Amino acid sequence: MNALVLLPLALVIVPFLPTLAEMLRRKDKGPRTFPEQTMHKEGLSVQDAWLERARIEARTKESVEVIRVIGNISIPEGTEMTNHLVVQGDLRLGKKCHLYGSIKAFGNVEVGEYSVVEGHVLSEGKIHIGRDSIIKGVVDSPQDITLEQNATVEAVSTEKTVKLRPGARINKRILSRASIVAFPEEAKVSGIEAMRIDEHPAVKVEEVSPAQPDKQKPSLVRGEPLGPKTVPTITGPESFRPVKPQERPERITDQIFRYLEERIRRFDETTRRGLEDVRLEGLSSNEVKVLRLAYMGSSLEEICLRLLLDPPKVQEILKSLIRKGYLDKDLRPRRPAPRKGYPTEASEEKQEPRTEQPSPAEADVKEKKLEPQDELIERLIASKMREELKRKLEQRPKATSRYDDRISTKETTRTFGVGREETKRILEEWKKTSSLLWKTDGRNEHRTSGNPDSANGAAQTRTPSMKGNGATRSEENVKGRPRRKDQSG
Amino acid sequence: MIFSIIISALCLVMVAYMTRHLIFTYSALFGRPRQFVRSFKRIVGVYTPKVTVLIPAHNEEYVIGNLLDRMTGLTYPKYRLEVVVIDDRSTDRTGEIANSYAARYSYIRVIHRANGGGGKPAALNEGVKSSNGDVILTFDADYYPQLDIIEKLVAPFADPEVGAVQGRVTVMNEEDSLVSKIVTLERIGGYRVDQQARDELILVPQYGGTVGGFRRDALEKVGGWDASMLAEDTDLTIQLVLKGFQVRYVNDAEAYEEAVTTWKAYWNQRYRWAKGHMQCAKKHLRNVLGAKHLSGYEKAELTLLLCVYFMPILVLSGWCVGVAAYLAKETVPSINLTGPYFFILSAFTYSTVGNFAPFFEVGAAAYLDNRKRLLWILPALTLSFVLMVLCCSKAFVDLALKNGKEHKWNHTLHNGNGHNGKNGRGNGNRANTNGRLLP
Numbered sequence: 001m002n003a004l005v006l007l008p009l010a011l012v013i014v015p016f017l018p019t020l021a022e023m024l025r026r027k028d029k030g031p032r033t034f035p036e037q038t039m040h041k042e043g044l045s046v047q048d049a050w051l052e053r054a055r056i057e058a059r060t061k062e063s064v065e066v067i068r069v070i071g072n073i074s075i076p077e078g079t080e081m082t083n084h085l086v087v088q089g090d091l092r093l094g095k096k097c098h099l100y101g102s103i104k105a106f107g108n109v110e111v112g113e114y115s116v117v118e119g120h121v122l123s124e125g126k127i128h129i130g131r132d133s134i135i136k137g138v139v140d141s142p143q144d145i146t147l148e149q150n151a152t153v154e155a156v157s158t159e160k161t162v163k164l165r166p167g168a169r170i171n172k173r174i175l176s177r178a179s180i181v182a183f184p185e186e187a188k189v190s191g192i193e194a195m196r197i198d199e200h201p202a203v204k205v206e207e208v209s210p211a212q213p214d215k216q217k218p219s220l221v222r223g224e225p226l227g228p229k230t231v232p233t234i235t236g237p238e239s240f241r242p243v244k245p246q247e248r249p250e251r252i253t254d255q256i257f258r259y260l261e262e263r264i265r266r267f268d269e270t271t272r273r274g275l276e277d278v279r280l281e282g283l284s285s286n287e288v289k290v291l292r293l294a295y296m297g298s299s300l301e302e303i304c305l306r307l308l309l310d311p312p313k314v315q316e317i318l319k320s321l322i323r324k325g326y327l328d329k330d331l332r333p334r335r336p337a338p339r340k341g342y343p344t345e346a347s348e349e350k351q352e353p354r355t356e357q358p359s360p361a362e363a364d365v366k367e368k369k370l371e372p373q374d375e376l377i378e379r380l381i382a383s384k385m386r387e388e389l390k391r392k393l394e395q396r397p398k399a400t401s402r403y404d405d406r407i408s409t410k411e412t413t414r415t416f417g418v419g420r421e422e423t424k425r426i427l428e429e430w431k432k433t434s435s436l437l438w439k440t441d442g443r444n445e446h447r448t449s450g451n452p453d454s455a456n457g458a459a460q461t462r463t464p465s466m467k468g469n470g471a472t473r474s475e476e477n478v479k480g481r482p483r484r485k486d487q488s489g
Numbered sequence: 490m491i492f493s494i495i496i497s498a499l500c501l502v503m504v505a506y507m508t509r510h511l512i513f514t515y516s517a518l519f520g521r522p523r524q525f526v527r528s529f530k531r532i533v534g535v536y537t538p539k540v541t542v543l544i545p546a547h548n549e550e551y552v553i554g555n556l557l558d559r560m561t562g563l564t565y566p567k568y569r570l571e572v573v574v575i576d577d578r579s580t581d582r583t584g585e586i587a588n589s590y591a592a593r594y595s596y597i598r599v600i601h602r603a604n605g606g607g608g609k610p611a612a613l614n615e616g617v618k619s620s621n622g623d624v625i626l627t628f629d630a631d632y633y634p635q636l637d638i639i640e641k642l643v644a645p646f647a648d649p650e651v652g653a654v655q656g657r658v659t660v661m662n663e664e665d666s667l668v669s670k671i672v673t674l675e676r677i678g679g680y681r682v683d684q685q686a687r688d689e690l691i692l693v694p695q696y697g698g699t700v701g702g703f704r705r706d707a708l709e710k711v712g713g714w715d716a717s718m719l720a721e722d723t724d725l726t727i728q729l730v731l732k733g734f735q736v737r738y739v740n741d742a743e744a745y746e747e748a749v750t751t752w753k754a755y756w757n758q759r760y761r762w763a764k765g766h767m768q769c770a771k772k773h774l775r776n777v778l779g780a781k782h783l784s785g786y787e788k789a790e791l792t793l794l795l796c797v798y799f800m801p802i803l804v805l806s807g808w809c810v811g812v813a814a815y816l817a818k819e820t821v822p823s824i825n826l827t828g829p830y831f832f833i834l835s836a837f838t839y840s841t842v843g844n845f846a847p848f849f850e851v852g853a854a855a856y857l858d859n860r861k862r863l864l865w866i867l868p869a870l871t872l873s874f875v876l877m878v879l880c881c882s883k884a885f886v887d888l889a890l891k892n893g894k895e896h897k898w899n900h901t902l903h904n905g906n907g908h909n910g911k912n913g914r915g916n917g918n919r920a921n922t923n924g925r926l927l928p
Binding site for chain 1 (some may be wrong): 527531532534535538564635636637647648649650659660661662663664667672733741743745781856862863865866867868869871
């Protein structure tokens with residue numbers, strides 16, 4: 001055998017050199033010294049009654065099984081169980097239940113009112129013990145534990161907060177690594193009902209004072225100091241008022257909502273009284289339009305925008321309407337007093353009832369010199385002679401169907417740069433759509449406003465000065481009207 | 490082909506053990522407790538069931554006084570405590586010392602066991618019959634627990650699923666000899682890392698026969714301790730798990746023990762453990778694998794736990810194969826070692842190296858206990874490793890030869906000062922009841 005075989009054996013000694021060194025010159029600290037006691041010092045333990053002792057001894061003779069539930073479980077009211085209960089989820093125990101075993105849950109546990117649990121209640125979630133319930137074992141959870149009124153438990157331990165309602169009773173120990181909040185009786189009760197905590201380690205107990213209007217209330221919010229900051233107001237043990245939101249600076253959304261609320265309020269006021277029963281004789285078309293918008297609760301700015309009028313102009317019209325008695329100083333609608341030359345309601349009743357109200361377009365025509373073509377249209381619309389309007393328009397194709405003439409003479413429109421057939425198709429679609437929407441002839445629709453809330457036909461009359469009121473730009477372009485400078489581009 | 494498959498399977502087993510040790514080490518060093526591993530520290534001291542402490546004692550006159558003194562100083566409410574000393578046919582002053590304590594303290598009782606046998610399991614069964622506690626805790630006579638250990642050990646029993654609890658054992662006389670130092674390393678690794686990791690990984694911590702206890706109804710369900718088993722603690726652990734109970738480990742419930750100080754005592758103790766584990770594997774392996782209420786990883790862990798004492802036998806066979814192959818190569822050069830023999834050799838060499846994983850485990854435990862200097866002793870574990878190879882092989886052979894026959898219970902003697910006598914027979918230096926050496 002080769003002697004070199006012994007070389008690895010010699011090398012085996014090398015790892016043991018530290019061991020030999022330690023054995024010969026010991027530097028190790030020696031046996032581990034564990035503390036005599038690692039528990040915090042307890043107070044006097046409560047002497048249990050012989051009844052309890054007898055109960056425990058009797059219970060040990062009874063072999064109980066464990067019921068395991070995967071998922072959440074809700075036990076109905078009045079259930080009695082002799083088993084331990086292990087729930088891998090939330091547990092909701094109904095009222096007046098009696099469990100002779102313990103409860104172990106991985107979710108939240110809610111024990112109903114007047115229930116009795118002979119064993120322990122261990123949970124990984126929140127525990128809520130209902131009023132007048134009795135837990136004869138330990139209630140332990142890393143989450144919050146709440147004991148309702150007159151609930152009795154053997155001991156409570158948690159990593160977070162323990163909340164105690166009036167009359168809650170803990171026989172042995174209450175342990176919380178965060179805080180203990182005890183809710184006293186209502187403010188009308190003079191003294192705070194004392195919690196019975198027979199054994200209590202060095203934990204912080206916070207007693208929430210009853211609500212007093214002139215005093216600063218402590219905060220119920222965990223982590224906030226019990227300083228002079230006034231946050232919650234407790235009105236009673238059952239429920240406490242939600243925390244009032246603090247004053248914050250007004251935002252733009254608040255202004256918008258306030259504006260809209262005002263609009264709605266005014267609209268509600270005006271919609272009760274429309275323009276149907278208001279005589280509009282003697283009003284210009286602009287006055288009618290402004291009056292209609294004012295009746296709808298529109299503001300001055302909105303009237304200006306919708307009618308494309310200058311504010312001084314609108315103000316002038318509003319003053320005129322106020323002067324004529326259609327509006328009061330607050331721009332609220334009012335019925336104007338009958339004027340001379342205008343028939344009264346009594347005289348109107350003697351006349352033949354008119355199918356529709358006369359349009360103020362006639363007066364408008366006097367004030368404003370319109371183009372002959374438009375003047376005719378306004379007049380015809382004002383007299384509601386739609387059939388005649390149709391006929392006359394057909395007789396004067398140049399005035400009414402300029403677009404049709406254009407597309408018939410040119411290959412493409414300048415506006416869109418599309419072909420004739422395409423333009424025809426768009427026109428037909430538009431007519432069809434407008435007839436469906438407004439139940440009117442699509443050919444005449446381009447002269448009326450597209451605003452669906454416009455009830456008065458006279459007020460919806462389109463004139464060159466009313467461009468943009470409800471009509472879409474594409475509609476105007478399709479009609480071939482000249483584009484405004486501000487709309488171009 | 491079949492031979493290669495067998496070898497591959499054995500290699501997988503070795504890799505499984507190695508992985509297990511490394512996972513435990515990693516868990517102890519860097520792991521966090523799982524979400525559903527409940528800690529009972531909050532309710533320590535609150536839950537105070539009626540507790541019975543069983544102390545089996547056979548010729549423990551040098552140490553029984555220390556333990557009973559300690560029992561009188563426990564912080565647990567005495568009206569909820571009952572200490573039962575089972576004087577198991579002692580021929581020394583053990584019964585007399587126990588009687589003196591029983592006369593002074595109402596909660597201490599002594600049972601003198603004159604007949605019967607079965608060693609410690611039978612004595613414990615005798616004690617359970619005469620006890621009335623909800624929780625049964627056991628302490629060996631040579632142990633010296635913390636004053637508040639009862640509160641810590643009973644707290645997990647608030648959980649209705651928990652059937653058994655194990656505390657931590659710390660060697661008191663580790664400076665006595667190299668053997669006690671090796672035992673110290675094993676204890677540190679076994680408890681600080683192995684048991685703790687099993688508890689945190691929701692596996693099965695093992696009840697170690699002392700510094701632990703059971704729920705009474707759980708113990709009654711499994712029929713108490715099996716007197717025919719040499720490793721009655723492991724047997725009880727497996728039975729409880731098979732009944733659906735949970736075993737928990739409490740690391741901060743500590744007690745000193747008197748470790749063996751001689752190689753002979755070490756051999757006897759390990760031999761009994763190895764034989765007992767093999768008995769348990771034979772008894773429970775099929776039940777474990779067939780249990781429907783156990784998850785797959787629980788079955789795997791229990792299987793590895795039961796078969797852990799078979800591993801040194803595999804290592805020994807690997808060494809034998811390696812040496813045989815070397816000698817065959819020397820004597821018969823025509824043998825081709827590049828075939829299956831080379832595979833076998835590499836596999837078992839790997840197993841030897843892989844079995845150093847417990848060394849990492851022990852080293853991590855010493856580091857966690859802030860005993861870095863103790864790491865210098867770590868190579869000495871190789872000696873115990875070699876010894877265990879031989880010890881387990883002998884236990885396996887004896888178990889196979891004495892199949893069906895009663896196995897003898899070897900009692901480890903203690904003299905209260907760590908010197909448990911030459912060759913473990915208790916005839917060394919005498920000590921008084923306080924553990925002091927007598928002139």
